[in-house]
Amino acid sequence: MLRKITAQIKKDFLIETSYKFAFLFNIFSVLASILTYFFIDKLFGHKVTEHLEEFGVSYFSYVLLSMAFFSYIGVGLGSFSSRIRGEQLQGTLESLLLTPTKISILLAGMALWNLIIATFDILIYLVLGIFIFKINFSNINILSTTIILILTMASFSCLGIISASFILIFKRGNPVGWIINTIEGLLGGVYFPVTVMPGFLQTAARFFPITYAIRAIELAVYRGYSLPELKSELIFLCLFCLVLTPLSGYTFKYALKKARRQGSLLQY
Amino acid sequence: MLKVKNISKQFIPALPLSARLINLHRKNSPVTALKDISFSLEKGSILGILGPNGAGKTTLLKIISTIILADKGTVRVDNYSPGRDDEKIKSITGLMSNEERSFYWRLTGRQNLEFFAAMHGLDKRNAESRLKEYFTKFKITYQDKRFDSYSSGMKRIFSLIKTILHDPRLVLLDEPTKSLDYNTSLKLRNFIRELSAAGKAVLLATHNIQEAEELCDSFLIIYQGKTRAIGALDELRKGMNNSSATLTDIYLKLTQNA
Numbered sequence: 196m197l198r199k200i201t202a203q204i205k206k207d208f209l210i211e212t213s214y215k216f217a218f219l220f221n222i223f224s225v226l227a228s229i230l231t232y233f234f235i236d237k238l239f240g241h242k243v244t245e246h247l248e249e250f251g252v253s254y255f256s257y258v259l260l261s262m263a264f265f266s267y268i269g270v271g272l273g274s275f276s277s278r279i280r281g282e283q284l285q286g287t288l289e290s291l292l293l294t295p296t297k298i299s300i301l302l303a304g305m306a307l308w309n310l311i312i313a314t315f316d317i318l319i320y321l322v323l324g325i326f327i328f329k330i331n332f333s334n335i336n337i338l339s340t341t342i343i344l345i346l347t348m349a350s351f352s353c354l355g356i357i358s359a360s361f362i363l364i365f366k367r368g369n370p371v372g373w374i375i376n377t378i379e380g381l382l383g384g385v386y387f388p389v390t391v392m393p394g395f396l397q398t399a400a401r402f403f404p405i406t407y408a409i410r411a412i413e414l415a416v417y418r419g420y421s422l423p424e425l426k427s428e429l430i431f432l433c434l435f436c437l438v439l440t441p442l443s444g445y446t447f448k449y450a451l452k453k454a455r456r457q458g459s460l461l462q463y
Numbered sequence: 464m465l466k467v468k469n470i471s472k473q474f475i476p477a478l479p480l481s482a483r484l485i486n487l488h489r490k491n492s493p494v495t496a497l498k499d500i501s502f503s504l505e506k507g508s509i510l511g512i513l514g515p516n517g518a519g520k521t522t523l524l525k526i527i528s529t530i531i532l533a534d535k536g537t538v539r540v541d542n543y544s545p546g547r548d549d550e551k552i553k554s555i556t557g558l559m560s561n562e563e564r565s566f567y568w569r570l571t572g573r574q575n576l577e578f579f580a581a582m583h584g585l586d587k588r589n590a591e592s593r594l595k596e597y598f599t600k601f602k603i604t605y606q607d608k609r610f611d612s613y614s615s616g617m618k619r620i621f622s623l624i625k626t627i628l629h630d631p632r633l634v635l636l637d638e639p640t641k642s643l644d645y646n647t648s649l650k651l652r653n654f655i656r657e658l659s660a661a662g663k664a665v666l667l668a669t670h671n672i673q674e675a676e677e678l679c680d681s682f683l684i685i686y687q688g689k690t691r692a693i694g695a696l697d698e699l700r701k702g703m704n705n706s707s708a709t710l711t712d713i714y715l716k717l718t719q720n721a
Binding site for chain 2: 198199201202203205206209210213214285286287289290291292293294295296297452455456457458460
């Protein structure tokens with residue numbers, strides 16, 4: 196199992212490094228997005244101060260962390276469907292499916308490289324945040340942050356697998372991915388605290404796991420909240436995991452079987 | 464080794480989105496890809512599957528290799544069944560597809576094969592020794608160049624090596640010599656003979672009647688998804704009541720006048 200996962204990571208590494216400038220462009224794109232919010236903070240940051248009191252940070256500090264975290268969530272969410280779509284388009288999905296490899300290992304292998312890249316992105320965010328923008332991460336509660344990361348990745352990976360199931364059957368058009376990337380980005384508190392929005396949108400935000408994840412990570416990193424202090428957020432994230440894990444497994448198996456019956460597994 | 468009994472498969476072509484939006488219940492009528500196909504294949508023998516484009520040859524190979532599920536009928540590969548023992552079947556079966564897009568083009572040929580060897584569960588040392596053996600056998604010197612720089616012939620040879628890398632007992636070949644020059648084609652044909660001599664069961668789907676006649680012990684001629692004839696050349700001749708008929712004569716008669 197380990198050899199198969201390692202082989203997939205090595206293959207992705209070799210493909211990625213064959214694009215000479217991708218790595219450099221990645222750093223620049225992270226820097227560009229950080230700078231955008233840095234200047235937005237300069238312009239409007241003081242207007243949301245009251246909404247950020249709970250977290251005890253400036254708008255820029257808040258958004259830097261939530262964006263770094265959201266890129267991580269994006270991996271859990273998007274990597275399965277985008278990788279399956281990529282393999283379909285390249286024509287290599289058939290070769291992969293012809294190897295005696297469990298689907299769960301194929302999926303894990305596909306997602307791991309993206310996870311490594313996202314971890315690297317987070318490091319870029321943090322290094323730039325600490326050394327250039329002088330953001331203070333000294334209050335971080337490592338245990339809470341780790342648990343939140345694990346629970347968030349688990350629940351969003353499940354959503355990602357459900358999303359990949361749509362790709363297997365419909366090839367294009369991925370409502371789960373769209374909802375989460377677009378609606379959750381808007382409502383979940385990634386670019387501004389949820390309290391900025393009107394009441395009915397705040398109510399809607401409660402139905403998305405990202406709202407709990409972003410709030411929990413901000414409080415764990417900037418205020419050093421312990422696990423008991425984040426109890427309600429963690430309970431919600433655990434609930435999402437409990438419901439989504441079997442649901443995603445069932446959905447993917449169903450989609451795979453349907454695609455094999457339709458003979459459309461390799462179509463794109 | 465391989466037993467196929469009454470395999471049938473229909474596909475429902477997808478409707479354009481606009482047609483589906485106008486009538487949510489509308490479905491295209493199904494197209495029969497295979498109907499009641501039965502045959503068996505013993506180790507050490509080569510069965511040629513002949514038929515015009517769209518006859519169902521590729522669908523049949525994909526059903527045997529577990530990529531597509533049949534609607535009806537049974538497939539047994541060493542007593543393993545698709546849908547139930549997929550991983551076992553994949554570990555003893557190799558499918559050489561007729562497409563060149565089954566490799567990572569930004570990797571070298573060697574990197575591709577090392578990756579697929581690992582995915583087949585081969586350890587590093589075993590994989591290296593097999594690759595060395597095949598590179599020597601096919602006189603390959605370009606294994607460390609990027610795959611997208613290979614010619615069609617080079618890609619087909621790599622495709623064949625990928626198919627047999629894990630030493631499968633059943634080898635499924637879908638038009639292995641398609642668009643190859645004479646020399647490369649000859650190299651591949653000789654190797655297919657060697658596979659059979661080594662005790663592997665080989666299923667060869669091809670349009671090339673001459674190639675089939677040269678390589679195969681028996682033939683399955685399919686047309687529009689149905690079996691038109693099955694057996695060794697002598698048996699096919701008997702079925703046609705023509706003891707001097709060539710495979711081309713038989714093929715043309717069965718697929719033109721059907």
